[in-house]
Amino acid sequence: MQKDQLDCLQDGGDLICKKTTSLSMSLQTYISSQSPPPRARDMTSTTSRTLTQDRSSSVATSHTDCSRQLEQTTSNRERRFRRCLGLRPDAPVKEDHNKAPHQELLWSKIRCCLREPLAEFFGMFIMMLIGNGSVAQVLLSTGQKDAPGGNGYGSYQSICWGTLSWAIAVMLGVYVAGDSGAYLNPAITLANCVYRQLPWRRVPLYFLAQFFASFAASAYVYAIYLGGIDRFEGGYGIRTVPPSPKATAQIFCTFPQTWVGKGSQVLSEFTASAILMFVVLALNDNTNNGASKGGGNWLPLGLFFLVLGLETGFGWETGPALNPARDFPPRLMASILGYGHDVWSAGRYYFWIPLVIPFLGALTGGFLYDAFIYTGESVVNTPWMGFKRLWPREAWRVGKAHEKNVKGDGLV
Numbered sequence: 145m146q147k148d149q150l151d152c153l154q155d156g157g158d159l160i161c162k163k164t165t166s167l168s169m170s171l172q173t174y175i176s177s178q179s180p181p182p183r184a185r186d187m188t189s190t191t192s193r194t195l196t197q198d199r200s201s202s203v204a205t206s207h208t209d210c211s212r213q214l215e216q217t218t219s220n221r222e223r224r225f226r227r228c229l230g231l232r233p234d235a236p237v238k239e240d241h242n243k244a245p246h247q248e249l250l251w252s253k254i255r256c257c258l259r260e261p262l263a264e265f266f267g268m269f270i271m272m273l274i275g276n277g278s279v280a281q282v283l284l285s286t287g288q289k290d291a292p293g294g295n296g297y298g299s300y301q302s303i304c305w306g307t308l309s310w311a312i313a314v315m316l317g318v319y320v321a322g323d324s325g326a327y328l329n330p331a332i333t334l335a336n337c338v339y340r341q342l343p344w345r346r347v348p349l350y351f352l353a354q355f356f357a358s359f360a361a362s363a364y365v366y367a368i369y370l371g372g373i374d375r376f377e378g379g380y381g382i383r384t385v386p387p388s389p390k391a392t393a394q395i396f397c398t399f400p401q402t403w404v405g406k407g408s409q410v411l412s413e414f415t416a417s418a419i420l421m422f423v424v425l426a427l428n429d430n431t432n433n434g435a436s437k438g439g440g441n442w443l444p445l446g447l448f449f450l451v452l453g454l455e456t457g458f459g460w461e462t463g464p465a466l467n468p469a470r471d472f473p474p475r476l477m478a479s480i481l482g483y484g485h486d487v488w489s490a491g492r493y494y495f496w497i498p499l500v501i502p503f504l505g506a507l508t509g510g511f512l513y514d515a516f517i518y519t520g521e522s523v524v525n526t527p528w529m530g531f532k533r534l535w536p537r538e539a540w541r542v543g544k545a546h547e548k549n550v551k552g553d554g555l556v
Contacts (some may be wrong), residue, residue: 225257230345235259236323260324260346264353267321268328268469271313272361276474278309280365280395284372307459311452318444326444329467330354331506335421339510339522354469362396362474366481369395383482385490393483393490396474398463398498400491409462409497416458416466417505418512423450425513431520465498472499 223233235256237247246252255262318326325342327333333350336342366373373392374380385393387402400409426432427446451466458464465471475495479487488495514524523530 222253222257229257229261229349230343230347231260231349261349261353263321263324264327264350265357267317267319267324267326268354268357269361270320271317271328272358272470272474273364274313274316275310275470276362276365276395277368278313280369280372280392283392283395284369284376286376307452307455310455311448314451315444315448318447324350328354328469329502329506330469331417331467331502332421332424334503335506335510338507339425339514339524341521351469355473358469359473359477362477363481365395366477381482383478383484385483385486393478393487396478397471397487397495398465400462400494401460402491404461406492406497409491409494410501412458412462413464413466413497413501414505414508416454416464417502418509420450420454420466421506421509422513425510425518429518429520432517462494463498466502468499468502470498471495 226233226235236259237256241247247256314328317328320326321328325336327336327350330351333342333347333354337344337347373395374382376392377384377390382390383393384391386399393399404412424447426434427443427450454464454466463471472495475487479485511524514522515529518525
């Protein structure tokens, strides 16, 4: 009986083993039927990786586009700001400098936005600092006998202060302000708007830069020579204007000789300013062979000789000022710092002549050059020699057309 029981157990175990084996095979078959073939699995894996890569690439591209959009937004903001100031949308910056990492700094962006007016300011500042400083040194050292050579500083430099020093000052100022066009003179700025299509929207900004620079430079010269002025005038706080024998106001602004009449004052300033503008246009004329095709890097040297000649030929009677920003802001500074109302009333209220007449002289000089020598595009080379544009309707039409052209060319 035990044997029969063992046989039954063995037969039952075999049956269980067979059933277990059968169940295992059925489970494998089912799994196989539900799984993709090897190639399909490879394709599925590849597709999954591709989708993952595409998703990552899409995210990276989206991030890059966002960064570029942010950079473009910043760039557009700066361009709009420069347009509002009347400047070219793109600042005059060298390409590799413009792409440098430091251009992302706040001050670098401000400097790029205001590059031209800053250049105009510092060019004018250097010019006035050297010019007025030379006048102060010559005047305040007059009669000094303990200078090298024994003749005194005043006697040594009085021959050349009105010519060489101011000529050097103008030349160096032009070198500094090259990126702005180096106008350094409101009268020349206005004439370039009329005859050389300088955008009118730049006039207020350039005028402000020129006037503030002149005021600041004159105040700086006053601070440097404050002790010398007190000594020369004869005491602390004493301030006088010509024709006083101890006057020092002429350090900062121009005064006429006492015997020069109003007509001669006007004619002297008008003639010198007209010659200045006439020759400046000649030096910048690319079609003028005498100016070496526009002067190029030799332009500042040409201006040196131009100012030297004007100061030599017209400097005795009225200065000459040649430049409203060279005379009016320093005169205002002098009136504030102690010279008072006398700087305005001296010379029978001479102050308006160097403020107004250089504009008329520069416009006349520019007209003469374009009418008789210049063959390029100019308001003079239009019907009625440009006088037709004095009518309001014609002036409005031409202004709109010019504004459209310069905007299309990206000039403003």
